[in-house]
Amino acid sequence: MTNLEMEFFEEFKSVDNICKDIFQSQQGVTEYINQMEENDFRGSRSVPNWNEKYRMLKHLRWLRNQIAHDSGAPELIERDLLELQNFHKQLLKQNDPLAIISKAMRESRKNPPKMRVEYSSFDDYEEDESVNPLTIAFIITIAALLGFVFWKLLL
Secondary structure (H helix, E strand, C coil), X not given: CCHHHHHHHHHHHHHHHHHHHHHCCCCCXXXXXXXXXXXXXXXXXXXXXXXXXXXXXXXXXHHHHHHHCCCCCCCCCHHHHHHHHHHHHXXXXXXXXXXXXXXXXXHHHHCCCCCCCCCCCHHHCCCCCCCCHHHHHHHHHHHHXXXXXXXXXXX
């Protein structure tokens, strides 16, 4: 295992432990990824670069698995370690993608959108005084039936 792989692996363990604590789960980073998948619609709308962060986190987990299973991580580069360290800092500062969503949800509960005043209630609805076309059709049908019955009686 190279020095870069060892450093990456240790950093990943720290991040994984933080995620285990956050979600009270044994899956850590995997649970974080699962939560991102569950909140994809909201996250992609409220967190800048949501999709890129999601793909990056999956890539970092894949690299960790390559190292852990003794196959090494030939694709591991210094930038991957920097990305992982940056994510670690975001978790500690509660500035990670899921924390941003959580903050936005708390804010929306504190300040719910106000109802627009121009909407009227159903009680204020005034019925149109014109006659319903179905009513006219019904009356014509009844008149025709009565006319037919009287015509048959007269014959």
